[in-house]
Amino acid sequence: MAYKTRARFVADDIRHRILNGEFPGGTQLRQDALAADYDVSRIPVREALLTLEAEGLVEFYPHRGAFTTELSVAKIRELFDLRVLLEGHLLRQAIPRMTEAALHKAEHILQEYDAALDSGSQIDNWSDYNFAFHEALYHPADLPEAMNLVSQLNTKSDRYIRMQLLYTQAIEKAEREHHDLLELSRQGEVDAACQLLERHILEACEGIVAVLEGRVQASQTPDTAQL
Amino acid sequence: MAYKTRARFVADDIRHRILNGEFPGGTQLRQDALAADYDVSRIPVREALLTLEAEGLVEFYPHRGAFTTELSVAKIRELFDLRVLLEGHLLRQAIPRMTEAALHKAEHILQEYDAALDSGSQIDNWSDYNFAFHEALYHPADLPEAMNLVSQLNTKSDRYIRMQLLYTQAIEKAEREHHDLLELSRQGEVDAACQLLERHILEACEGIVAVLEGRVQASQTPDTAQL
């Protein structure tokens, strides 16, 4: 796992730029421009774009190139509904199997969170932290395929989560809920924990939708479509 | 959608060969050999393999190449559990929104099934038919992301489903259940339909596991590992 091929490096960086909003939905990603950016040939760039296509961040049109995907409100709602379903399944399986070590690990991640929060907002790393916590929580379930699907759903919705964080103070709320979630898990309160998780996810979803619809209303004048 | 790039063509064909069992789990897929096979350069082959990696049929190891993935019994069980979860969700959303047209379409697919069954086993097309029926059933739910996940789970488990069909008479059983499923959906019996769906999926899973464990017992002598 030490070695990182150029294609993988480029993929990681382009993903980062997409999630940060540098490439909004619908922008074309020109292969030679990116190749020049990273000072590599177009082939690793192409492979990177294919990887991102698999993740749902990018879509290829034959002989026309790669474009970043656009998510509608309906699709965001669907993604978060699926998260509720899958993460609920994972948490339900995980709680009875949680060891002390697993609980400590999740708690450790939470504390790092808190520390990072005190020293500035750090939106950039927030997504990774967030996913790390959820992953730690679900890890005892030992369901790698389900985790994989959850991870996919996360990458698809990540950029909108970031957008929400820019406009609202959702981090503190999420952070409090994470603490509660861990506490309920520790006590083995499966149903209560799953209910909280469901609220946790769905309220985040509504926050994003609110921002999105607000944004649409605010900037309905220019730069609507690029394709 | 008419045009098919070479990379896509190669990907479709290699997928077919993997699912048919020509490349069992763990075999290395050499790029130049495949390139010679299809009379193209290695680059479209490489892109095809990357696509298949995204689908979970193949795994890349840096500077070592691509290998077909191996599924354990535990992983198969996990995949089918996820199918129960997601397809149940889909069916539950779909039934209340089913129009006459949607029901007819599903029924039409079923009848084609039956016709194909009478004129010979046709295992090769069975997977496509099977997925087409389930898709038609879930289509009224209008949840493309969920369908996408279900499709992923299907491609991953497909080759083992085919294997099961070779050894057992599961097609007829599945066909009967499909008819019942459609009937319950038509009558709006949401809970009963979902319960039947769950049984339908889980029993198929157990059938596969039985074959797998039987096969392992039968051929424990030669050609165990290639890597």
Add this chain to the structure above:
DNA sequence: GTTTTGAAGATTGTATAAAATATAAAAAGA
């Protein structure tokens, strides 16, 4: 006898360059 080292061979990963295709603009015809 076991382990380690190193060179040869094979295979993947990347760069450069040519071919194929789509988009856009210009010219010809109605």
Add this chain to the structure above:
DNA sequence: TCTTTTTATATTTTATACAATCTTCAAAAC
């Protein structure tokens, strides 16, 4: 003037060639 065809340009897609990495196997050291 509008439509259709042609041509030109830009971009993607594929082929060829080269570089980097891994595997293998034999020889040497312990």
